[in-house]
Each structure stands twice: as C-alpha cells, then as structure tokens.
Amino acid sequence: MRLTVVGCCGSGPGPASPASCYLVEHDGFRVLLDLGNGAFGTLQALADPATIDALYLSHLHADHCLDVAPFIVWHRYSGRSRGRPVPLYAPAGADRRLAAAYYGDTAPLEDVFDFTLLTGAPFDLGPFRVQTVRTAHPVECHAVRLTAGGRSLVYTGDTGASADVVGLARGADVLLAEAAHPDVPGLPPGLHLTGREAGEHAAAAGADRLLLTHVPAWVDAGAQLSDARAVFPSAELVAPGATYDV
Numbered sequence: 001m002r003l004t005v006v007g008c009c010g011s012g013p014g015p016a017s018p019a020s021c022y023l024v025e026h027d028g029f030r031v032l033l034d035l036g037n038g039a040f041g042t043l044q045a046l047a048d049p050a051t052i053d054a055l056y057l058s059h060l061h062a063d064h065c066l067d068v069a070p071f072i073v074w075h076r077y078s079g080r081s082r083g084r085p086v087p088l089y090a091p092a093g094a095d096r097r098l099a100a101a102y103y104g105d106t107a108p109l110e111d112v113f114d115f116t117l118l119t120g121a122p123f124d125l126g127p128f129r130v131q132t133v134r135t136a137h138p139v140e141c142h143a144v145r146l147t148a149g150g151r152s153l154v155y156t157g158d159t160g161a162s163a164d165v166v167g168l169a170r171g172a173d174v175l176l177a178e179a180a181h182p183d184v185p186g187l188p189p190g191l192h193l194t195g196r197e198a199g200e201h202a203a204a205a206g207a208d209r210l211l212l213t214h215v216p217a218w219v220d221a222g223a224q225l226s227d228a229r230a231v232f233p234s235a236e237l238v239a240p241g242a243t244y245d246v
C-alpha cells in the first residue's frame, strides 16, 4: 500500500500546501482520502484524475471537501474522465453539500458521483477492507482504516481525543493523525488533537508508525512534532508530495 500526501495543511490551504488530501494506492486501485481546498490542482501534478477509482470524505468541513467542486468541473468538461460516476463515500448530506459548493443550489451530481453514505458498517473498496468510526468533532466525521495485503493505514480525519479512534488504530502499520491544536490552555474539547495527544493515541493503539498532519499554517509544526515525539519518539511530520510505503 502506498500513501502520497497531496495536501496536509490544517484547517485550510497554506503557502506551502493545499488542505487535506491523501492518495492511497494498492494493486492499481487509487482512492483519495479527502479533497480539501487547493488539493485538486496539486493532485494533477501527482496523478491523472481519471485514474482515481474512489473518493472518501471524512467529513464536510471546507478544508476536507471543497475541491470536489473543481473535480466536478473537470469530470464534466475536460473530456478526459472515464465517463462514468466515481464512487464517493461521505457522511450524510454530502450530496446537497457538494452540489451547493459547486453550483449554489442542489443540482444533482449523479453523473459525477455514485454516493454511498458512511454508516459505521465495514465495506470493501477495490482491494481495501474499509472500517470507520465516528470521531470527536463538531460535525459528523469518520476516521478510516484501510487494510490490504496484510497492511493497514488509519487516517483520523479531524478529531479530538477519542477512544474509538484509538480502537480503530489498534496495531496499525501507519497512523496518519491530525495534530492541529497547539499546546495552550483553554482548548475546546472534541475538536482537534495536540501533538502530544496524537502521540498518545498512536502509543495507546500500538501503531507502528505515526505520521502527523493537519497542522494549520499559523501553528508551529516543529513544536507539534516535538510534542508528539515526547510520547512517540519516532513520530514524523508529513510534507506535501511525500510518499510512504505502508
């Protein structure tokens, strides 16, 4: 399984990276985890959009889904799509949310996407076994575990501290965890993880490798990394364009 970081800037695009988007490949099958603002441009430098077999949206905050709008334009008008709907997995309301983002009304998108709502039930997606859990976040958000070829990748999406996310990540080969909150007093609960909390989640899950992501442009990424390493010494900070063998 291979993970490529398309965009990793937290809460919105930054000067050096689009917002959240990760390309996961195995056995010739390609799935995008989130498609945040700015990501569709960078994606085209890393992979032909026509080769994307499925989209998975963890939740419907702008920094995780808004570049579905240019994907729709590309699919309809570039003349380069495969000409059939792309499977899209997302929380309830995704069809209306994405239609509104694209066109300002509820114009149907069935020609572009084959929608499946995330319910918490596991499912198969190409070569991947997919498991999800709800995270601790103000809107419905699903962390995801992809398993294929005996390897597993867990992506937290956005979450505050969550025993369910730890459970999903149990024994994972790679935990791609958000670390958006700087370690300051008075943080709201149920929103984001600090670097230390990301490290604690990886340690509690017994994950083999911790990749930190979703650090906002206004937060010191080096501090997030050192906070995580205080708990999980091998933690790494992802970078746009970086590729990881899971």
Ligand SMILES: [Zn+2]
Residues within 6 Å of the ligand: 010, 011, 020, 061, 063, 064, 158, 214
């Ligand atoms: Zn986010």
Ligand SMILES: [Zn+2]
Residues within 6 Å of the ligand: 059, 061, 137, 158
């Ligand atoms: Zn969010």
